[in-house]
Amino acid sequence: MVDLSINCAGIKSPNPFWLASAPPSNSAYQNCKAFEQGWGGTVWKTIGEPVMNVFNRYGGLDYNGQKIFGLNNIELISDRPIEVNLKEIAETKKLWPDRAVVVSLMVESKRETWHEVVKRTIDTGCDGIELNYGCPHGMSERGMGAAVGQVPEYCKMITEWEIEVSTIPVIVKLTPNISNIQLPARAAKAAGANAISLINTINSIIGINLDTFELKPNVGGLGGHGGYAGPAVKPIALHLLSQVAIDTEVSLPISGIGGISNWRDALEFILLGASSVQVCTAVMHYGFRIVNDMIEGLSNWMESKGFTSLDQVRGKSLPRINDFGNFDLLNRTIARIDQTKCIHCNLCYIACEDAAHQCIDLTPVNGHNKTEVREKDCVGCALCSLVCPVEGCISMVRIDDGSSSKTWNQLIADFKKSGRPLTWKALAEFQHKHGIEIH
Amino acid sequence: MKNIAPKLPIEEYEKNFADLHPPLTPNSAVAEANRCLYCYDSPCMKACPTHIDISTFIKKISTGNLLGSAKTILESNWIALTCAKACPVNILCEGACVYNEKGEKPIEIGKLQRFAMDNYFAKGMPSIFNKATKNNKSVGIIGSGPAGLACGAELSLLGYDATIYEANKIPGGLCTWGIAPYKMRREDSLKEVAMVKSFGVEIKTEMMVGKEIKVDELIKKHDAIFLGVGLGESPQLSVTGENLSGVIGALEFIEKVKTENWKDVPVGKRVAVIGAGNTSIDAATEAKRLGAEQVFIIYRRSEVEMSAYEFEYELAKKDGIVFHFLTAPKKIVGEKFVEGIECLKMRLGEPDNRGRRRPVSIPGTEFTIPVDMVIKAIGQETKSSFLGSIPNLTLDTDGCVIVDQNTFQTANPKIFAGGDCINGGKEVVNAAYDGKRAAHGIDSYLSNQTKGGN
Secondary structure (H helix, E strand, O other), X not given: OOEOOEEEOOEEEOOOEXXXXXXXXXXXXXXXXXXXXXXXXXXXXXXXXXXXXXXXXXXXXXXXXXXXEXXXXXXXXXXXOXXXXXXXXHHHHHHOOOOEEEEXXXXXXXXXXXXXXXXXXXXXXXXXXXXXXXXXXXXXXXXXXXXXXXXXXXXXXXXXXHHHHOOOOXXXXXXXXXXXXXXXXXHHHHHOOOEEEEOOOEEEOOXXXXXOOOEEOOEOOEOOOEEEEOHHHHXXXXXXXXXXXOOOOOOOOEEEEOOOOOHHHHHHHHHOOEEEEEEOHHHHHHOHXXXXXXXXXXXXXXXXXXXXXXXXXXXXXXXXXXXXXXXXXXXXXXXXXXOOOOOOOOHHHHHHHHHOOOOEEEEEEOOXXXXXXXXXXXXXXXXXXXXXXXXXXXXXXXXXXXXXXXXXXXXXXXXXXXXXXXXXXXXXXXXXXXXXXXX | OOOEOOOOOHHHHHHHOOOOOOOXXXXXXXXXXXXXXXXXXXXXXXXXXXXXXXXXXXXXXXXXXXXXXXXXXXXXXXXXXXXXXHOOOOOOHHHHOHHHHOOOOOOOHHHHHHHXXXXXXXXXXXXXXXXXXXXXXXXXXXXXXXXXXXXXXXXXXXXXXXXXXOOOOOOOHHHHHOOOOOOOOHHHHHHXXXXXXXXXXXXXXXXXXXXXXXXXXXXXXXXXXXXXXXXXXXXXOOOEOOOOEOXXXXXXXXXXXXXXXXXXXXXXXXXXXXXXXXXXXXXXXXXHHOOOXXXXXXXXXOOOOOOOOHHHHHHHHHOOOEEEOOEEEEEEEOOOEOOEEEEEEEEEEEEOOOOOEEEEEOOOOOEEEOOOEEEEOOOOOOOHHHHHOOOOOOEOOOOOEOOOOOOOEOOOOOEEEOOXXXXXXXXXXXXXXXXXXXXXXXXXXXXXXXXXXX
8 A cells, every 4th residue: 555645844744745835725715625636735825915916927838739838927925915814724724634734924024024924824723834935026026035045144044033933844945046056955954944845936038929029928018027837847946956955964855846747747856855746837727636646646656666655765866866077988878770660750860960970871761761870970869769759769778888987087087197188189099998989 | 304303402502512621720730730740851741742841831830930831832832722622641641641650640731731821822822932034935835724823833933924725714624623612612723823823824714725726826826835734525435325314424513513503503313423433432422412312333343443542432431322333334224314224243354454353244134223314434535636636746555645754845845744634634733743843844945945955
């Protein structure tokens, strides 16, 4: 029997799937409906200062006919009074004691104000607090959200104010709009935060209307940067998650966010160390019902792999994250085309010919083209296998016997030791010795 | 006719002759275009007789560059709208789509081409081609079918004065008169005619060469001549009763249907169509859709030998057409009107010189099918008497004009030919290719002459 329950810094939920602090978690109605459909937890849409939204607030990025490959928004934090939200949070938690109810907060950067809002939030009976240091638009201009997350010192100071009064776990939500994500994460840790969540949305302009020259979303002729989310941001989120997860100076539970649309995406976050995962855009696109496949798909995968608890899975890919300098230069792969599967679209040929290393030959055979890899020239870049539309047609095959290995760092060290300078000629000798010819 | 099929309500006719393959919506066109893999040196392009750069025109649809898409199509094929609707795509481009090998549905190339071309015509045929400066040479084109139109369009852009001589009142040849209305309406063909005219090609209608204008006069008047005259009448069945009222050639019948005055096209209650080619299927399904109660296709060989495409056969079966295979007409029965057709059962004997097994009659198997109308769809004869009036042409044993495969030049160096009159009856797309290639054959012939060569 597979157990999907998690414990993220003391916040427990029956499965790792939480709604992210966002439009889907705006009200008791929505959060209760989500719980009914199986969501394990919610991060209530950020409550705090009085705000007023503009009407048109989302912009979609479609790609090759796929709607909302990316989504940006200029919506603010909850535009409903804080009293209404606190009342609904209390009611929701009472109705759903086994689900995680985390409340996202954002108020002006004053110690007393934070103290007050934290205390009032705890009074609802919720399970945890998430500090919104990530919102990139509307609030940051008022000195909140990303304006805090982008300055590690502010991040530390303000987090300390919450920790001073909080009796429940505090999660710090980070903005990706920063060059080194580890710095605010360390600041949060130093301030005593219990967990990190990331990523918030990325600064973006989603597009321009080519007929009117207006930005998307268009607010009466004007537009500006908004927060970018959705499937397109997942690779960025995974990278930033891994940076925090491997940082020994942080070592905190992490709630992963960013383009998670299904159980496969969720698993990637968990494999890179996330305890819970938060979802927004996919729900905005398809509704709460997607959680059914997420729970089922994850359970089935766990069962098929022989795992019984997420603890056995969490962080499993983290040891594989390493620096380029430690990669083996002599681990040689080349592309092989399975002629029985080839459908003769010739996409591998044109990609290799125009964009890679010109090592696929195109020969006319029986009215179509035969594509063949000239193996001695193939650098194993894998581009052809990526453009190939047929599953399993082009595979990357390892051809070295594993008897020798050399990383860049080792190579440099060897040169240093021998006192020889690293020149193009010396490098070519090394390559030649190992049967590598770069043309 | 003895028993005329009762007229249908007008909505019924419109329903029966509505688009068999409705157009793509803008959204579905983009979705389908995005499904295209954008193959390099694509098999679909090679399978198209005019070698349209299909994956490129489809990519342009996906980016919303519809004008560029139409240009890519037209650069290879001037009869692109007709081809989009009337080409047997599943044996040409779509049949070659790599998705077939992948075990998936091929890209709907025909529908996408129609989408691009519909948009081009809806936008009022924006100017996208540059015309070369006039070279003061003139070419006379006989026939305004797809071969003639393609030849005229190409020549006109190359700087020639191109004049098309058309016997009919309404131009377009078989594109206008010979395609089943549920595949394409006459107005679509006329859009292509209008496009060719907009390039500066003059079309003289009701101008039958040999009658309104003499052949030698034409040859004298122009620097070169292109023959795109197609084929002629249905051949005789050579059975008794062929002259009874109610016997009609398939093309004559289809031409009447193409007037789109549905209720004015006489059709029998019970109809026999002789022959099982693609034209036979058109005639049979059209008769059925006009209200005939029962339509039979009578064919002397079996299902295996019939020349109709598989999808046409399927359509006929769906329309409830009854097939009598291994059956040959012996006699058309009736006093003044057709009353029935006496047939004889056949068996297949030894293969003929084309490798098709020869039908042999089985004596004593006569039976009569009561019908009111007989449609002859056993092919078309070449226009032998007309072709005979043109000096120095050589014809093959089937009566088709022999041309050089690259230049489309006939044995008479000043005369070029393409389309059905050289191939005995193929697709519109073949004619479109011939016409365009012949234009280049004419261009190099006349350019060499100017330079003093041959």
